[in-house]
Amino acid sequence: MNSIAEAPTKAIITGEHFVVHGAWALATAIDRRIRVEASKSDELTVESDAYPGRHYERKSRPEIRPIFKVARKICEAEDFSPRVHLRVTSTVPPGSGLGSSASTMVAVAASISRLNGVQLAPREVVEYAMTGEKEIHGRPSGIDVAVCTYGGVLLFKMGVRPKPVRFPGTRKFVVVQSGQKRSTKRQINKVSEMKTKFPYLFSALGESASMVSQLARERIVAGDMRSLGKLLTYNHAVLSTVGASDRALDELVDLALSLGCYGAKLTGAGGGGSVVTVPQSGQEAQFMAALEERGFRSFEAVVPTSGVRSWLQ
Numbered sequence: 001m002n003s004i005a006e007a008p009t010k011a012i013i014t015g016e017h018f019v020v021h022g023a024w025a026l027a028t029a030i031d032r033r034i035r036v037e038a039s040k041s042d043e044l045t046v047e048s049d050a051y052p053g054r055h056y057e058r059k060s061r062p063e064i065r066p067i068f069k070v071a072r073k074i075c076e077a078e079d080f081s082p083r084v085h086l087r088v089t090s091t092v093p094p095g096s097g098l099g100s101s102a103s104t105m106v107a108v109a110a111s112i113s114r115l116n117g118v119q120l121a122p123r124e125v126v127e128y129a130m131t132g133e134k135e136i137h138g139r140p141s142g143i144d145v146a147v148c149t150y151g152g153v154l155l156f157k158m159g160v161r162p163k164p165v166r167f168p169g170t171r172k173f174v175v176v177q178s179g180q181k182r183s184t185k186r187q188i189n190k191v192s193e194m195k196t197k198f199p200y201l202f203s204a205l206g207e208s209a210s211m212v213s214q215l216a217r218e219r220i221v222a223g224d225m226r227s228l229g230k231l232l233t234y235n236h237a238v239l240s241t242v243g244a245s246d247r248a249l250d251e252l253v254d255l256a257l258s259l260g261c262y263g264a265k266l267t268g269a270g271g272g273g274s275v276v277t278v279p280q281s282g283q284e285a286q287f288m289a290a291l292e293e294r295g296f297r298s299f300e301a302v303v304p305t306s307g308v309r310s311w312l313q
């Protein structure tokens with residue numbers, strides 16, 4: 001018997017980077033899922049469509065090591081047999097700023113526990129998944145893992161239980177991929193240098209990021225997408241000031257705005273990855289077609305969407 005777990009990926013709506021330093025951020029799960037299939041095996045092995053071939057724990061490549069770390073941790077803590085084969089299938093390329101690593105770690109934890117007949121509580125999934133995320137990103141805030149586990153839209157601050165943001169109906173975003181890969185760890189370190197250089201300025205910008213995230217929550221609940229867009233564009237300018245953006249992302253934000261969307265910003269660590277935009281209502285398809293004409297891949301993210309789910313097969 002096999003178990004399957006599927007976790008959503010995510011987009012940070014406002015407040016990334018500052019969230020690592022204690023600010024509030026707003027994030028949403030998106031319905032581009034990572035699927036992990038777990039089955040009994042002779043030893044702990046991993047297969048991933050992003051890194052083809054069968055991977056073994058002793059000589060695993062760095063990108064796969066965090067998966068082994070989560071698998072080992074959960075098997076030791078829960079007294080499960082580590083003789084498991086994990087097959088990872090993704091609809092999101094790694095390094096695209098959409099939380100593919102967090103989503104993978106969450107789905108690994110959920111699939112192994114389900115294979116052993118256990119359904120973990122969400123906070124346990126978060127705890128196990130974080131062991132892998134720390135290996136990859138150094139000192140992540142935990143927002144990616146939280147949103148990939150719980151799903152929906154979350155207002156998040158480190159050390160505080162994530163607050164689900166509920167609203168009637170759905171909201172639409174368009175995510176545009178820059179096509180450039182980036183390293184979250186390097187980006188976190190780069191932005192953190194700004195804190196060392198300009199501590200008072202950084203702290204004031206962090207407070208403003210918290211305020212922007214609270215306001216963005218209100219606007220998303222009210223369905224006021226025009227104002228939400230303005231908050232996103234403002235947040236992008238601040239992220240650009242502290243070094244999270246680059247020329248290509250700034251140009252992509254400008255392009256999205258020139259095509260008439262209500263607002264746009266980098267999402268996640270920046271320095272490559274993706275841009276999240278608020279399209280004008282009813283104009284989504286036209287907007288995406290215009291982006292494609294200019295060589296950019298994009299997709300519509302309709303939120304809310306559910307968190308991790310797992311089943312036996």
Ligand code: MEV
Nearest residue numbers: 016017140141142268269
């Ligand atoms: C990455 O999706 C978001 C960052 O704020 C890092 C983190 O919160 O762990 C850049």
